[in-house]
Amino acid sequence: MPEPVELDLSVAQLEPMVLLEDVHLTLESRAGEVNILRGIDLAIEKGESVGVVGPSGSGKSTMLAVTAGLERTSTGRVVVAGTAYDGLTEDGLALFRRHHIGIVFQAFHLIPAMTALENVAVPLELSGIEDAIERAAAGLSAVALADRLDHYPAQLSGGEQQRVALARAFATEPALILADEPTGNLDMATGRQIIDLMFEIRAHENSTLLLITHDPAVADRCDRVIHLNDGRITIPADEAVAAGT
Amino acid sequence: MSALPANINLVPEIGRGPWRMAWRFARRELRGGLNGFRIFMACIVLGVASIAGVGSLAEAFRAGLAENARALLGADVEIRVAAHGATDDQFAWLRDNSETLITVRELRAMAYADTSDERTLVELKGIDPAYPLYGAMTLAPTMPLSKALETREGLAGALVEKTLLARIGVTVGDTVRVGDKQIEIRATLVREPDRVAGAFTLGPRLMVTNETFDATGLVRLGSMLRHKYRVRLAAGETVRPWVERLGAAFPGAAWRIYDLDDAQPSVKRFVNRLGIFLTLVGLTALVIGGVGIANAVASYLSGRTETIATLKCLGATSDVIFRTYFLEVGVLALIGIAVGLVLGGGTPAVAVWLARDALPVLPLVSFYPMPLIVAAVFGILTTVIFTLWPLARARDIPAAGLFRDIVSPIRGLPPIRYVLATALALAMLVGLALLTTEYLFFARWFIAGAAVSLVAFWIVAKLIVTGAARLKRPKSPILRLAVSNLTRPGAPTAGIVMSIGASLSVLVTVALLDTNLSRQISDRIPDRAPTFFFIDIQSDQVAAFERIVAETSGAELLQRMPNLRGRLALINGISVEEAKFDPRASWFVNGERGLTYAAAPPEGVEIVAGAWWPEDYSGPPAISLDAHIAEELGIGIGDTLTFNVLGRRITAEILSLRTIDWSRIRVEFATIFAPGALEGAPQTHVAAINASPEAEDALHRTVTDHFANISAVRIRDVIETLTDMFRRIATAVRASASVTVVAGLLVLAGAVAAGYRRRVYDAVILKVLGATRINVIGAFVIEYTILGSITALLAAVVGTAASYGVMYFVMEGDWVFDPIAVTVTAVAGVAVTVLLGFAGTWKALGENVMSVLRTE
DSSP states (O other): OOOOOOOOOHHHHHSSSSEEEEEEEEETTTEEEEEEEOOOOOETTTOOOEEEEETTTSSSSHHHHHHTSSSOOOOOEEEEEEGGGGGHHHHHHHHHHHHHEEEOTTTTOOOOOOHHHHHHHHHHHHOOOHHHHHHHHHHHHHHHGGGGGTTOGGOOOOOHHHHHHHHHTTTTSSSSSESSSTTTTTHHHHHHHHHHHHHHHHHHHEEEEEOOSOOOOHHTTHHHHHEEETTTTOOOHHHHHTOOO | OOOOOOOOOOOOSSSSSSHHHHHHHHHHHHHTSTTTHHHHHHHHHHHHHHHHHHHHHHHHHHHHHHHHHHHHSSSSSEEEETTSSOOOHHHHHHTSSSEEEEEOOOOOOOOESSSOOOEEEEEEEEETTOSSSSSOOEEOOOOOOHHHHHHBBBEEEEEEEEHHHHHHHHHHEEEETTTEEEEEEEEEEEOTTTTTTTTOOOOHHHHHHEHHHHHHOOTTTTTEEEEEEEEEOOOTHHHHHHHHHHHHSSSOOOEEOOOOOSSOOHHHHHHHHHHHHHHHHHHHHHHHHHHHHHHHHHHHHTTTHHHHHHHHTTOOOOHHHHHHHHHHHHHHHHHHHHHHHEEEEEHHHHHHHHHHGGOOOOOOOOOOHHHHHHHHHHHHHHHHHHHHHHHHHHTTOOOOGGGGGGGOOOOOOOOOHHHHHHHHOOOHOOOHHHHOOOOOOOOHHHHHHHHHHHHHHHHHHHHHHHHHHOOOOOSSSHHHHHHHHHHHHTTOOHHHHHHHHHHHHHHHHHHHHHHHHHHHHHHTSSOOOOEEEEEEGGGHHHHHHHHHHHHHHEEEEEEEEEEEEEEEEEEEETTTTOOOGGGGGHHHSSSEEEEOOOSOOOTTOEEEOOOOOTTTTSSSSSEEEEEHHHHHOOOOOOOOEEEOOOOOOOOEEEEEEEEETSOOOOOSSEEEOOTTTTTTTTTEEEEEEOOOHHHHHHHHHHHHHOOTTTTEEEEEHHHHHHHHHHHHHHHHHHHHHHHHHHHHHHHHHHHHHHTTTHHHHHHHHHHTOOOOOHHHHHHHHHHHHHHHHHHHHHHHHHHHHHHHIIIIIISSOOOOOHHHHHHHHHHHHHHHHHHHHHHHHHHHHHHHHHHHHHHH
16 A cells, blocks of 8 residues: 655645656567657646647657556656656556546547446546535536536547547546547537637646647647647757748 | 545555445446346356256155155065075064054965956065054055955955056956966055065066965975065063064074065165265366356456546555455356256255156155255355456456556455365365265265366367467467467467366266267167076976977077075175175075076086086085175185075085176076085076067966966066156256256357457458458368367367266266267367357357447
């Protein structure tokens, strides 16, 4: 069991929400070592929204997974909301995610056996919150799905599923939202709606946002954009533009 | 966003009902119905029902036997004496030391119809007025026993088995002649309390009073008469002390004493044999079912990897994952166990309903809690053993795969505590199996055999994967796909091989048992068999009898040998009660045996040790003995056996050993005396006669007309009776074994179903890339043919060994390897596997491409 960690709030309030220091991630495969992340240094302030762009295979999703505590780094340090990941076990990371991180996937990843209401309630129930169902219902109302509470994912359209996923990600009012191409499986119009909704709720909750996207328009809505290439953060995109490169 | 609390406690939250939360998640998953769990449930129901059924039936038989023991024995104690019966002193002692003493006598005789010229061999039984001491007779039409058997106007009454009426064309009210006595048939015997139903007999029962029995004139010197003195003990008297007093009063008396423990030993042997066989069936169903359970759970969880990964992303710990799916599996297992218990508990009632007339003793239909408790524990342990690993692996599914949309199941060993828990459950299961069985020998061998077989299949699976990985990459993409499906990470090759292997092993075992049982039936009919045995030929009738045979055209005397009755008393000077010998020789040691003597060796005799005596032998008593019996008794050339022949003890040295083929229908004696020892003793003769179909009836009529005491046994009738008996046994064996066949087929189906999802995906992708149906199905067929064929080879070996064990040790019969049965079964099993998957793949090819890809 992980040790309880007492935080010094004054320091916590000054620390970035997300801090990746020289993060490397190397995976073993039959073909040999694969260096996915090659020394990522990234600091994201509280309440900041950061867009991540880059070609396929550049390590964007892996960086997100590392930030979520779903992948262990080979070297380097990950600190989120003042908590260093290297001191936590797998279960400790899961517990941390419950309270502090919400994730939105491209493929929605709703639980097929549960209704929309139950899907949203899961993180609340895992957190031991007593009125999980009521809160989940409120969350779904906030994404205009009050009339879909008892629908299963198979009965929802892509856009509706992603709205459920959004409601689920924000259900516990997490400090950090990670979104991996949330509009990748949606048509343009629906995608825009989802993005609008996401930024709206984020602003309301003042959550920190780390968002992977291929859409420049979406990336532009973030406070800043970073460019990932071959496992490294190259110059931030806006600085590249300013430098005329 | 809400402000961060002053202290953030990252310790896991316990004490808020983690099992309640897991149950909430489990319940939601279970709402979707039994999809993916049908085979799981079926395997549990089958396994538990088998064990519960076996246990309940065994208890029911035991209870039935105990309840009917007195009626089956017909007494508290029975004393059996051959030939002349008890002496006057012995009879007086028995009468004076019992509350009630009755005499029952039995003899084979001929019954002649007065209304037609028909005659048949009967089992004649003479009883006293107080018969039966225990149990009740059932007659048709109903009437008091005394009324049925009383003499009216000089005509004695008789009861007969219904089959006799049809055999000689008589009805109730007609008269028949037995020996010198005319008898009127007053009723048929529906139930004779001391007679085992379905037991082998040479002829139907004909029951008369002992006075009528004597009046037939068939009680002669040397007749093969059996006396049974049945005692009801006085109140307060117990069997053991009474028997000891009897033994002290008449030491060395040539009788056998039976008490309730010995009531109908043939029935006990039947119950025992049945119990062993059914235990093996139950254990097999459980083990096979366990493999099916493992497949089903692994398959179900592999379909839940995305959900599990999602839950982890949302903050579910590994324990939450484990508890959720443990509860899901546990609830369904408990339901399956409950259904299995209901079905198994009802087995005695079903057995009585289906096979009432064929059972030697009726099982007592009742509720037997102990076998059900044991079966439930078996079910729980089996579920734990076969589900713990897949569940433990599920908790470690990497959630990060969601970011790559490729969540793969975990391979390798689960955490050590789950390995230990599985090992503990396995040890408990084995311990329970050994503790609760009466047949420790068979249970041990079964457990060892099952374990070795499963490990062998696992090794074969690993060899297949290794071998396939080392193959040069095939040029054909379809062949490449087939081979790579065997080796890809997470491929359920081991599970499929074990499933196919276990199922095929069961099918091969049952197929070989079936052919061996059928062979037992067909081999009963030898190429050359005599037409008749004539028994109870008195010595002064021999010459006349042989003249009749010689004068009957188409009849030929094959053999004639003297026949005496004797009981083994000593083996190398040690009394049979104290001597140690193989239990298989019990039939020779206990009870009366036929003895004969001969100067020259009978035709076709094969001496395997020692030498036959010269024809003019005049030395001390000597014998030639069946070599198998000698081996089972642990004796050989030069050793001695002492027989009690009509009260006289004769000790004879073994001079030669013979092999006897008891399946040949001829006059055979396990013990043949040399000349000089038995000639002076009262004896009858037995003759084997061959007759052409035209001469058969004429010879039968002539001999039985001339000699009222000579009984004719038609070999054709005996063979029919034996064949019918073996057919019934074979049917019962097949019916019981069908449980294991069903289990095997379920597991096969489950193994094929396990890969269905992957096959759908592969089929769709290939379709998109331009592959035809033939291409897609070809890959699957190749993959499963490789797996099935290699596995079938090992399954053939396992099944062959298992069928040998069952045939030789359980049924105590000969075993023959039938390569055609094995090959056909193995090929058919592989074909069924491939066909099942073919059907699934064909279905998969019909799936809408985009609906599958969208889901992926």
